[in-house]
Amino acid sequence: MASDLLSILKKETMTPKQLKEVSSMRIVELSCDLPLTDSFCDTFEKLISLTSLKKLELWDFRVSAETLDLNRRLIQAIGSIKTLTFLKIDINCQLEDQEHLFDPLVELQNLQELILILRGDIPRNEWPKPASRLKRLPDFVNKLSSVRELFISMQEPVPLAEESFVSLQQLQKFTMYISDPPAAATVRTLMRNLFLLPALKSCYVFGYYNYDKPRRGKPIFFAEDNREFMSLPQLRIVKFNDLDLGQLPTGLARCENLEELTIGKNYITTFPECLCKIKKLEITHNKTLDLGQILTCLDPGMMETLILNHCKLKELPSQIGLLRKLKKIDIYNNSIKKLPVEIGVLDNLTFLHTTCREIEIHSHAPFSSFLSHLRNHSFTDEEKKAGVAIYFQKNDYLDSVPASTIIPLLLISKPTVPQSVLAVLEKKIPDSIGAIQDSSNLCICLYGVVEGLGLKELKEKYKKYGIRTESTLTDKATHILIGKGITKEQIQLVLKSSLPLVTSGHLRAYLEKLEKPFLKESDQTIVTNLKRLLISVDDDNLQLALEMINQGGLPDSVLYTLVLVVLTFIDSKIKKRAMTLLERSAPASVIAAIVRIRLKNDYLKIIHLLWNAPDIYKTLLARAILEICLPEYSAICSRTHEKMVKDASIREFCLCHLMDVSIEDADFALQVQTENNVLDWSCLPLDKLIVGKASLDKIEALKIHISDFAKKTNPLKSFTGLKILYLAGSNTERRKQAEPNLEKLQQDLPQIQVFFT
Numbered sequence: 001m002a003s004d005l006l007s008i009l010k011k012e013t014m015t016p017k018q019l020k021e022v023s024s025m026r027i028v029e030l031s032c033d034l035p036l037t038d039s040f041c042d043t044f045e046k047l048i049s050l051t052s053l054k055k056l057e058l059w060d061f062r063v064s065a066e067t068l069d070l071n072r073r074l075i076q077a078i079g080s081i082k083t084l085t086f087l088k089i090d091i092n093c094q095l096e097d098q099e100h101l102f103d104p105l106v107e108l109q110n111l112q113e114l115i116l117i118l119r120g121d122i123p124r125n126e127w128p129k130p131a132s133r134l135k136r137l138p139d140f141v142n143k144l145s146s147v148r149e150l151f152i153s154m155q156e157p158v159p160l161a162e163e164s165f166v167s168l169q170q171l172q173k174f175t176m177y178i179s180d181p182p183a184a185a186t187v188r189t190l191m192r193n194l195f196l197l198p199a200l201k202s203c204y205v206f207g208y209y210n211y212d213k214p215r216r217g218k219p220i221f222f223a224e225d226n227r228e229f230m231s232l233p234q235l236r237i238v239k240f241n242d243l244d245l246g247q248l249p250t251g252l253a254r255c256e257n258l259e260e261l262t263i264g265k266n267y268i269t270t271f272p273e274c275l276c277k278i279k280k281l282e283i284t285h286n287k288t289l290d291l292g293q294i295l296t297c298l299d300p301g302m303m304e305t306l307i308l309n310h311c312k313l314k315e316l317p318s319q320i321g322l323l324r325k326l327k328k329i330d331i332y333n334n335s336i337k338k339l340p341v342e343i344g345v346l347d348n349l350t351f352l353h354t355t356c357r358e359i360e361i362h363s364h365a366p367f368s369s370f371l372s373h374l375r376n377h378s379f380t381d382e383e384k385k386a387g388v389a390i391y392f393q394k395n396d397y398l399d400s401v402p403a404s405t406i407i408p409l410l411l412i413s414k415p416t417v418p419q420s421v422l423a424v425l426e427k428k429i430p431d432s433i434g435a436i437q438d439s440s441n442l443c444i445c446l447y448g449v450v451e452g453l454g455l456k457e458l459k460e461k462y463k464k465y466g467i468r469t470e471s472t473l474t475d476k477a478t479h480i481l482i483g484k485g486i487t488k489e490q491i492q493l494v495l496k497s498s499l500p501l502v503t504s505g506h507l508r509a510y511l512e513k514l515e516k517p518f519l520k521e522s523d524q525t526i527v528t529n530l531k532r533l534l535i536s537v538d539d540d541n542l543q544l545a546l547e548m549i550n551q552g553g554l555p556d557s558v559l560y561t562l563v564l565v566v567l568t569f570i571d572s573k574i575k576k577r578a579m580t581l582l583e584r585s586a587p588a589s590v591i592a593a594i595v596r597i598r599l600k601n602d603y604l605k606i607i608h609l610l611w612n613a614p615d616i617y618k619t620l621l622a623r624a625i626l627e628i629c630l631p632e633y634s635a636i637c638s639r640t641h642e643k644m645v646k647d648a649s650i651r652e653f654c655l656c657h658l659m660d661v662s663i664e665d666a667d668f669a670l671q672v673q674t675e676n677n678v679l680d681w682s683c684l685p686l687d688k689l690i691v692g693k694a695s696l697d698k699i700e701a702l703k704i705h706i707s708d709f710a711k712k713t714n715p716l717k718s719f720t721g722l723k724i725l726y727l728a729g730s731n732t733e734r735r736k737q738a739e740p741n742l743e744k745l746q747q748d749l750p751q752i753q754v755f756f757t
Contacts, residue, residue, distance in 0.1 A: 027055040036062065041073045048081050055086040063093040063101065071101060079104030088115035102138040111144055115151040142168060149173040149202075165193035172234070175204035184220045187243050191222070195230045195251045203235065207242030207265075219246025219267035231255060241265055248272055271297040282307040292317035300324050304348075309333050318342050321385075327351065329361075338392045344384035347375055359392075367391070373412040383408055390420045393614050403428045404495055410448070410486050416596045418484040423588035423615070425482070425503055432500035433479060433510050443468040443476045447490040448483030450504045452580040465514055473497060481507060505588050517553025527555055534561050535628055539571065546577055554585035560617070560624035562586075566594060567606050589615035607650050619661050622654035626672040648683050655684060670696075677701065677721075682728040697721050706730045706756070710738040716745065722752055730756035 028047070047053075056078065063071050078087070087108065116138075137152070150171055168174075174194065194203060220243065231254035238252065241264035252258060253273035261278055265285040270293045275281075279302055283289065289311055296319055303323040313334040320326075321342025328351045339359050343349070349371070352361035361368045370391055374384050382401075387409050389397040398406070406428070409421045436442060444462070446455055446469055453461065459469045470477060473493050480494055481502045494501065512520070519526070533545035542565070554562065563586075566578045583591055593613035599606050607625065610616060629651075658669040673679050677700040686708045696718045703726035716722060725745075727738065735756065745752060 025051045026053065028053060036067050036070045041070060044074065045077050048077060052083040053081050054083060056084060057088040059090045061089055061091050063095055063098055065095065075102055076104045079107040082110060084108050085110055086113045087111055090117040099138040102140045105140040106143045108144060109146055111146055113149040114144065114147050117153045145170055151175040165196045169197055169199055171197050171200055173202040174200060187220050188222060191249050195232060198232060199234055200232050201234045202237040204239040205243060220244050221246045222249060233257060270294065273297065277302055279303060280305040283311060285310045287312045292319045295319035295322060298323060316340050321345050341385035341388040341394060341397055344374055344388035345381045370414055373414050377411050379408060390417065390424060395614055398424055407494060408491055411488055411491065419595045420592040422503055423592040426505040426588045429501045429503060431506045433502055433506060439514060440466040443478045444502065445470055445473050445477040445480045447480060448486035450481060450483035451584040465511060503588065519548065519552030519555055527557055530558055531561050534565055542574060546581060549581050554581065559586060560621045563594060564624060567597060568603065604647050604649055618657055619665060622657050623668060625650060625654050629672045652683055703728055706734045706738050710741060725752050725754045726757050727754065728757050
């Protein structure tokens, strides 16, 4: 554009169309990387004589001894543009003490926005690197009374005298870039002088941070007596980035209209005082935060946006609950895995962005749906906190929460929550019926759905035990049984009643004492056959197993096999029936863990979610998974189960867990891995094997990883019957590292044959 414009202006005569085109221009961007000549200046002077320019951008304005006269001529021409309101000059100055070169720009009394870039003699695409040769800010900047927005970029911290700022008291917006690392004295002077500008509305001070180099600056602190930081009544936006600040100027606490504060790549730990009007706080790449203290310094009635990225935070403090007006929280790129319970009382929160997707809040996130349920039911703050604790399974918090606070949460229609609430209540409510000898003394009021059965089915079931049931609370009732689907009115009756509460788990345990189902007392052969039916590829076999459990009860050792059927089986009818049986027989904590998992075919994630759920019996779960690998099961198992147990990661953490539990479990783990006295241990550390208590003398062939073998001084002393050793992952370098142990092995156990794979 610049070259086309200059080519037109160089002509002695222009067509009427060209003249009209030039005279109507209001914005011009020129690049002075074109040769600066008298002809260039002639055409530029002709341009400004033909048009009323409002905006001018002058890129790469080079100042040198050879071009100094032409530089003066061009600056003189710019200073004569009385209509100019915006000026951007990118100065490439190679001479010192040339500040007065720009004095003609004082005549720009209508200039409102000035962008001044001072840099050294380098190509534009490599900026910023070396320092400008200018030693001070050009004087004309201090004499432009109409300027409302000033942007200064310097590649070297230039001492800015106090008088430079006194004359800028009309400024409404100030932006400065200083180099990396900023000099501490310069930053202190700059901060002090900024507070001499009472009309200042926006302040941006950025250092240039080089990501390729380690940070060299030390934290910058101010004198304890900070009274020189005066109040700026107009200040609304402040951004201090890359300045190595160890504290904020105390004057910010006296800026009563400050609404937005951004602090990036500093060493801030605490805030000075209350920042009363802030709506948006952004702190990034600051790894020394005392976030709890900082949150208490913010006005809870004003804060709407909180951004805390790349700050190495491990948790959000409970003080987050003070900021009741918060709408947006961004804590991306931190190590936060769970949210504090106080997040539940932030009724205006609609967005939360984190590295952990499970706790994000947006239009489609599960946690957003849960928060909506909390808000729609008008729960108290304590109930909302308890709800979040249940959602994130924070049992340490729930230990101190009374049952009366948790019971109303049964109203939440999100399927996973009521079951989790019942799991918590089952532990919290004392078992009030366990010691009752005569079941005819029981009269239970039924509220909600229990064990997947409605009121009619439950009445029929309990009738054969002599237990009386009713659907409304009367004087005859001795207990109240609560389940899912309970109504708001029923909850109010429960909270007002003095009758003891019963959960389905308590009642199930009581009924088992009265009449133990036959499968509960069966021998191992029947249990083994039941498991074979459950994992069978034949749906008829599976249906038969479910009917056996329905009639005879669910043995403890079969519980997690049935759980795997529910989580991994495809047929919806079978899953539904299996889930009904689990609800009747399994602890509430197991049911709560299952209903939270909404995945299909991602077996690794399914097992990990189940494994990490509270109150899961990991040993029985590991055995249930690995049993499918045994010969009596593997030949008949469905493809679904086969795919799951073939996942190396699932097998690995199950085996590692069992090796640490007991001798019996360790032997079982080895049995799963052994076929014809061959043990494949290549995906697991050898330490897990040789320090265990399992018998290894029957192993004749062993496969381990060569790097693991190379680290041990006497790795195979426990394998007295070993004949063949396979070393997996072998290459030239690893073989060389393993040579000392191979020589020792041949001396101690010459009968062993070694094969590299």
